[in-house]
Amino acid sequence: MFEHSGLLTDLYELTMAAGYLQTRFEARATFELFVRHLPPHRNYLVAAGLEQALDFLENVHFSAEEIDYLRQHPVFRNIRGEFFDYLAKFRFTGDVWAMPEGSLVFPGEPMLRIVAPIIEGQIMETYFLSTLSYQTMIASKAARVVTAAKGRQVVEFGARRAHGSQASLLAARAAAIGGCQGTSNVLAGQQFGMETYGTQAHSWVMAHEDETEAFAQFLDAFPEHAVLLLDTYDVHTAVKRIITMNRKPAGVRLDSGDLAKDSQWVRRELNRVGWTDVKIFASGDLDETRIAALLAKHAAIDAFGVGTALATPGDAPHLNLIYKLVEVERGGKVREAAKLSAAKVTYPGRKQVFRYSAPSGEYRHDSIALDGEPADGGEPMLVEVMRGGRRVTPAQPVADLRARCLAGLARLPRTYRQINRAAVYPVQYTKRLEALLEKLRRRIRRSALK
Amino acid sequence: MFEHSGLLTDLYELTMAAGYLQTRFEARATFELFVRHLPPHRNYLVAAGLEQALDFLENVHFSAEEIDYLRQHPVFRNIRGEFFDYLAKFRFTGDVWAMPEGSLVFPGEPMLRIVAPIIEGQIMETYFLSTLSYQTMIASKAARVVTAAKGRQVVEFGARRAHGSQASLLAARAAAIGGCQGTSNVLAGQQFGMETYGTQAHSWVMAHEDETEAFAQFLDAFPEHAVLLLDTYDVHTAVKRIITMNRKPAGVRLDSGDLAKDSQWVRRELNRVGWTDVKIFASGDLDETRIAALLAKHAAIDAFGVGTALATPGDAPHLNLIYKLVEVERGGKVREAAKLSAAKVTYPGRKQVFRYSAPSGEYRHDSIALDGEPADGGEPMLVEVMRGGRRVTPAQPVADLRARCLAGLARLPRTYRQINRAAVYPVQYTKRLEALLEKLRRRIRRSALK
Numbered sequence: 001m002f003e004h005s006g007l008l009t010d011l012y013e014l015t016m017a018a019g020y021l022q023t024r025f026e027a028r029a030t031f032e033l034f035v036r037h038l039p040p041h042r043n044y045l046v047a048a049g050l051e052q053a054l055d056f057l058e059n060v061h062f063s064a065e066e067i068d069y070l071r072q073h074p075v076f077r078n079i080r081g082e083f084f085d086y087l088a089k090f091r092f093t094g095d096v097w098a099m100p101e102g103s104l105v106f107p108g109e110p111m112l113r114i115v116a117p118i119i120e121g122q123i124m125e126t127y128f129l130s131t132l133s134y135q136t137m138i139a140s141k142a143a144r145v146v147t148a149a150k151g152r153q154v155v156e157f158g159a160r161r162a163h164g165s166q167a168s169l170l171a172a173r174a175a176a177i178g179g180c181q182g183t184s185n186v187l188a189g190q191q192f193g194m195e196t197y198g199t200q201a202h203s204w205v206m207a208h209e210d211e212t213e214a215f216a217q218f219l220d221a222f223p224e225h226a227v228l229l230l231d232t233y234d235v236h237t238a239v240k241r242i243i244t245m246n247r248k249p250a251g252v253r254l255d256s257g258d259l260a261k262d263s264q265w266v267r268r269e270l271n272r273v274g275w276t277d278v279k280i281f282a283s284g285d286l287d288e289t290r291i292a293a294l295l296a297k298h299a300a301i302d303a304f305g306v307g308t309a310l311a312t313p314g315d316a317p318h319l320n321l322i323y324k325l326v327e328v329e330r331g332g333k334v335r336e337a338a339k340l341s342a343a344k345v346t347y348p349g350r351k352q353v354f355r356y357s358a359p360s361g362e363y364r365h366d367s368i369a370l371d372g373e374p375a376d377g378g379e380p381m382l383v384e385v386m387r388g389g390r391r392v393t394p395a396q397p398v399a400d401l402r403a404r405c406l407a408g409l410a411r412l413p414r415t416y417r418q419i420n421r422a423a424v425y426p427v428q429y430t431k432r433l434e435a436l437l438e439k440l441r442r443r444i445r446r447s448a449l450k
Numbered sequence: 451m452f453e454h455s456g457l458l459t460d461l462y463e464l465t466m467a468a469g470y471l472q473t474r475f476e477a478r479a480t481f482e483l484f485v486r487h488l489p490p491h492r493n494y495l496v497a498a499g500l501e502q503a504l505d506f507l508e509n510v511h512f513s514a515e516e517i518d519y520l521r522q523h524p525v526f527r528n529i530r531g532e533f534f535d536y537l538a539k540f541r542f543t544g545d546v547w548a549m550p551e552g553s554l555v556f557p558g559e560p561m562l563r564i565v566a567p568i569i570e571g572q573i574m575e576t577y578f579l580s581t582l583s584y585q586t587m588i589a590s591k592a593a594r595v596v597t598a599a600k601g602r603q604v605v606e607f608g609a610r611r612a613h614g615s616q617a618s619l620l621a622a623r624a625a626a627i628g629g630c631q632g633t634s635n636v637l638a639g640q641q642f643g644m645e646t647y648g649t650q651a652h653s654w655v656m657a658h659e660d661e662t663e664a665f666a667q668f669l670d671a672f673p674e675h676a677v678l679l680l681d682t683y684d685v686h687t688a689v690k691r692i693i694t695m696n697r698k699p700a701g702v703r704l705d706s707g708d709l710a711k712d713s714q715w716v717r718r719e720l721n722r723v724g725w726t727d728v729k730i731f732a733s734g735d736l737d738e739t740r741i742a743a744l745l746a747k748h749a750a751i752d753a754f755g756v757g758t759a760l761a762t763p764g765d766a767p768h769l770n771l772i773y774k775l776v777e778v779e780r781g782g783k784v785r786e787a788a789k790l791s792a793a794k795v796t797y798p799g800r801k802q803v804f805r806y807s808a809p810s811g812e813y814r815h816d817s818i819a820l821d822g823e824p825a826d827g828g829e830p831m832l833v834e835v836m837r838g839g840r841r842v843t844p845a846q847p848v849a850d851l852r853a854r855c856l857a858g859l860a861r862l863p864r865t866y867r868q869i870n871r872a873a874v875y876p877v878q879y880t881k882r883l884e885a886l887l888e889k890l891r892r893r894i895r896r897s898a899l900k
Contacts, residue, residue: 164617187455
């Protein structure tokens, strides 16, 4: 299937690959993956997607049919056959260091570093950016939503708004890494060992002759788990029907209307007949801002279902993760690389990120250093995850990644966790890194004069 | 693989399925898929994604392992074994009518109608919404971008910003349906028979000792197709280097900076040495608004690469496509269904959409009618695409879908095609449909009094 196809890349990655072979450019390259700036409304990111990236590295290949396709492409007309032979034997052989999933990440910090023959590192770029951008974006959003819910359950409902079925699986997984309790997505539940939730839709109510019949039939089928949907026709009437039937459901759900007022009214009505343990679920275009507003109005909601915001967040719909060449080793000579165009400077050299904490465990600041610089009490954030194309650490269950995220958030000072206020966590580059950038700048300026 | 898994759905679809079986609720249901409102900055939508939806219908099934997973789920604890037997034999047997891909769609108009045993129709909901929402959103955005480019080539560059690898394929396909010339996505090119574009990235330039060497090597490898990237260090220096080398590339690309001013300068410099046929490509966070602004400033750009905006459009990051039950046939009795909650009314009954044109061919208005109402000169937009679970029309090449979209846009009055002004294309419901909604409203009100 398409999931491990080497063609899952931009054409220019393959033209450059052919170019490197054709011109006998043999080099080992280091690429790093990071964001230059945070998206709007974000004070931090939550790293996610590494598992899918490593799976791709372990399995990527070019089928004979795919290679034939490339042979026919006009751009490769003058390329020697060795390129196609190379692709037929292609597998990833490089080393990878990365921040484990669930780690907090800040701008400028490499989330991941690949050291590999330059062609291998190049071809991976597109897939890496795609899977890591998306999951990091969703995990980061989920952390905000879960923060806003103040301990109430948040379940990801985004499958229908995700960009296709694979995106729905990745969203469910990433939302859980960011702190969600589970998902409505059944396949995500099965594949990633996550809890799944959901009971009835408006269509169930509409399909029956009337609401009372619809509720009664559902309670017959699910005596212990029925969560009845109240807003198909009229919330007040629906609650009165359920109480009149005198059959206690596990919960009720509100999907539209004034969720604060309606939930309070529903809670009072349920409590009046002693049903204090019937849970009230809310859904319908929720996000961290709406959840915070509902709780500020004392909405009587026990759990939130969040769909669109966790599949394709409207307040920050993309994460401009970038993948940059920072070092080239060729003929035994190591040379750092940087991009110096006005708005898009990148720091050269292999890096490590150190996170410094107060004695209480609270995070204080991060430092971006050249690999090998002394840590000086900081915790190194990048760890080795793959050597010579093989993983050196096993895949971790989503529950562990979620726990890492929640533990990191607990150590992050409150000011950066606030969902409605911008605050810049302090991150600095070390003096050695600044000096190396300056050296490169001078070297490239000199070369420009030639 | 996961692509045809019956678990690609929200859990509530499966609990309702179990509930229908458990309570012996046998019915044939009609579901319709539509948007209530257009997203911001859109005057029309371009239907896309039907091919993937039909492929899912033809192949969806539950594996033994998947059924075992469901058996263990606590929500199904009281459900009889017949549910799991049903899933083991599950296949889609219904009928589908749809607007062909590339058709223009307006709010309220069903893009697709499914008539099937209620359980089958229900389980499909999540997958349908996801694949059709996404591709329709991208095709609709692409149509705007292509309109803004006024005949210049637009190539989709979004793979790295798409929500995973499958989304990147769907984006490339949908962008082509909306009018793009091709994509940078190699696998999309292979799978959908689309043209692919791309040559070199900043990393190629950075990997070499200096820019001159980088350009020379690339020209050696691709004497006919080299498009050289100008903005790794400094655009002016880069152009001077290329001219000094006296080796004419196929094109040059600008990816940052003042694209209007730089492109004009580059054009003049290239023309000065007689290289009037060297194409200038531009990329870097482009969308229809930036393209229109560049052309208004007489930018000398021959082709645009558009990434993020065609993978995850920031101005309208989701499309609230909905899938609603409109009719239930049970025990020989047909009953129309509607949702009447304040903000979310849906019209009952099976529908057809008629599009009316002026004698010139220009579209005038649409009418949403009950199926079977007389067309009265209007063109019916929904056509039969599947009967009894099998396609009745073959899959169409993307080029044909693109041609349908461009032909439709050409017939749409200019006022609705403008990218910077809202204009509401006239769509009305027929009197019979309005009367049916009123009848249902009264029936449900009466039942609420019971």
